[in-house]
Amino acid sequence: MQFSAAILTPFLASALLAGAAPPVRAQNKGDATLLEMQQAFRKGERKKLEQLLPAVRGHALEPWAAYWELRSRLEDATPQEVESFMQRYAGSYQEDRLRNDWLLLLGQRRDWGRFAEQLPHFRMSDDREVRCYALLIEHIGGRADAALAQDVRSNWYALRDADDGCTHAAGELYGAGRLSALDIWRKARLGADAGRPRVVRNALEIVAPDALAQLKELHDAPEKYLRGRGAAHGRMRQELVLLALIRLAGSDPDGAARQLDSQWSAQLSPEERNAAWGAIGKATALKLSSRAVDYFANVTRDSDLSDEQLVWKVRAALRAGRWRSVAKALDAMGPEARRDSAWVYWRALALLEGRALPALPAGKPGDAEHESARQLLQGIAGTRGFYEQLALEELGERISVPPAPAPLTAEEKAAARANPGLNRGLYAISLGLRSEGVREWNYATNLHQSGGMSDRELLAAADFACQREVWDRCINTSERTRSVVDTGQRFPMPFRNAVLGRARDIGIDPAYVYGLIRQESRFVLDARSHAGASGLMQVMPATARWTARQIGLTNFSPGQITDRDANITIGMTYLKLVLDDFSGSLPLAAAAYNAGPGRPRNWRNGPVLNTAIWIENLPFAETRDYVKKVLSNTTNYAALLTGLPQSLKSRLGNTIGPRDASAPEVNKELP
Template structure:
């Protein structure tokens, strides 16, 4: 009898292990079945999906399988679809099926159902939003008209589904000819030529004339202007403006000459608009002629990018009066963006208006971003970590783990369906409070989904955990290689966080791979330089990737004055570009960063540098000065411009 309990214990353990193994095997089988069903949907084999569904009723992703089986009913007012939407109300599978139902019903002209279901959409895609608004506009709904007007006045690349909505606005008298020309100007300025054609078709205006009309304006603007000479009427004025905008977008230097020659027949606002587009494009080229064009554009309303470049040109020229004037001319919500709040404050400070400057800096001080940190420093402080939130409790974690959206997202990651997992995860985070977000971040961390952990931790409003926002995975590898290359570890982590969010198998659309997003050609070049042989797949090996990435960081840093701002820009866009973007005079690091021509690189550099501040604070307990880190960018010189080019 004395040996019964140990024997029983061993039997229980073996039985439990066998049971867990059986559960694991069954889960793997269900995962494989789900992937088969997913492939069947892509191939139009809905009959196969129905055959597989009984095996998937208990799977986390069963709602998606159920929605696939309902696709044949999208063209009818289906009770089964209504039941599905009610069952999964507020969840992503219901949102996606409802969107497809609206699309199908809109194409059939069942606008009553479209209107009923449209108001239930939580985050509609642009085409669904337009379909949903169209019947309401036709029924005289003033709120719908207001929403549609926003799409008209702010949109550039609206989907074809919006054409019916815009036709309804025009038919209901909610649009004027001037609204159409303004939208067409914006679209031509953004090189959206087909969309400009659609806009003008809504207006029902005759865009043909003896000079070739709209076709010539968009394809041969110089010839159109030569044939036209002086505009004869308002339509020709608008067409001439479009032709000049078309030229300004692609050949700003030639547009200057054309505007001087043909612009006298245009209204002042039309001339200023063309000068604004010229200033934008010359600003991107960092031409010394950009400042004159910007000044001639006045404060006319331009596309967002053009208005931003009006300020960037003034910043590089250190014309603080112009900086202030152009920011104050911005519409909301643009004027409230952290960058323009900060630079308006700097313009006040440069003009001796210290009290006004302080008021501006206070609006964004304390925000955990590039300009929030700089504003804090302008007020005499340093970025600091907020009080650490209490860790998520076991019960809080269990509650969030039970949420269907979280379970579906984790299942998608388990199946290596990362893009779908990202969308499901983001949907699941909607409406979560801080405690739930921290629990979600902890769940993602435990599942080694670091990028989703960061995305959850980044959303908290009052209770924060900066160790989850700025994690330090792969510390042994990163610390070792950073020390070996004598690199600032906070900077390396800040760059890596922006590059890959610590996804080891991350691959960009241009082929950059791994934690540090090393391009294959760059990886091969660095490997050859240090005598390392790369094998297939080595770029995704964390240790190899970090070794190559940090080595390249060191080489780039040494080639660019040992300046981290230049080196960060170079890591993203190439050393040649980073070197080219300097000025003929010394430039404040923050101004250099804000006036980088590539929007991706501009955003990248600002985030890398602000990331580095918080990593340094977390690692050492001391907050460095971002302004000191940004320093001053040395001017261009023949010596530095002729430096050996790195890949």
């Protein structure tokens, strides 16, 4: 592969050979003990936790040590021990965290008396299982309105994995005739669609325990199961066939369609057929196949589909340019899904059948569709995210830096610096207890006791984190303000000289680099992904070695990738090579950086699509979200760096389709 001689200067190359920065070291004996206790908690070493706990009495992070010790043996703890902990650490995150754990355990034990005593003190109140247990107590106590059953059902459906709380509540409500058999079977369908056999089993234990013996074959070999069935007469037989079809659709949607067409369609109810076609259509849309719209066309009532199936019906219709199908599917979504800015945006464009919103003179009304589209777009337009920015541009505006809020006063800053929860969070993060520190920080900024921090308090907390260079807390806290936007906090530019200098030497837009780093690591220097990617730009070891070889760094070792300058240079160089391989397309390069170059090479094959439609159809949820955020971030950073209004659409490009035959061959070595 040929590389430009200017891609790295000797200075940049030498920077890579510098040693990595030393890790954060424990500041005193108490710190070292806390780190040891965290590891013991993760390993389930109860005796060691008990032995170490006295050594951290009086430490600023003692509540964490005490939580780990008691949580590790909570099932054997007495109510008095739990109550003593809650009194000792009253008002802390750890008190509320343990109460959450205790409520779940009391629910599993069906100890409704103690559960009811503890529930009013649970400040986070954000656990769906706890909510279901609480609703069940209301049901037991005689509350009989329809909203209770609907609340249980919605919480149960939202839980992807098997649980006790909502499953038990659903079973009790089914037994009382307040949830229908269809409600329970629909949960089983969600489990089959997600490949969660325990979820399916839990639902069948409620509605059809006699069918449990068939579940393993249905899950492991759905095609064999279908071949071995006779006529599907009766509700249970029909639903089991439907579960097998849904399961088969996940691996072989065309095979499931053939089975449904040839044998089962006439034996299922219209609602069951619609559910089957919805699962088949979704699975086919995930493969980016043009057959998806045809499979979805067999659905006679969109309200029979889950929101997830409707989302993929919308995406398939967007790929095919079928705007009426887009609108119809969007109308069938639940209220929460319809409020998502993505679906507000596509609802507006569906009203216009994909055409640009015409510029109407001020005060002069247009036709009803145009006015409705304009109102929808105005409702989401802004600089906050991908679809908000696209909506702004549809309305004829560009992305600019919003007016800065009034400067924080000395008193506002002092209040943030004096906040015990914020200080404990930052202390834990500095010590290396990042997960614990983040939770402590988030709890403090949520202020569950009083409904949450005000915008000014959030800005002050974000400023505190910015000053301490804890950039992820700075960004995430500032993003939660509602009526004001501090762009400098939301889009900080740490390591500015290093990033701008290397971007200039390598020949890459620094706004794009900043947009990617913000999404990859939130500027956390020691960030490490579950897959092993490291540092600011989250570079995989194999990618780092390959990139180092391309630029002649024969003495490079993977350990150096944790060094800030090495990570920036290797990551930026690789990103430039990816950009070159995709002819400068920012969306394609972002998808390749996240999912590897081979996948977007395949994803671009097929029809030539509007770029936003192509992005919305990316089959990996992580990559889809990643590309949107990197491009949105880039546009905001460009506005900050240049001081000029920017266009997200110009960065997207008009369309994405198959690679131009006249373009250079792809770099097949690119990892």
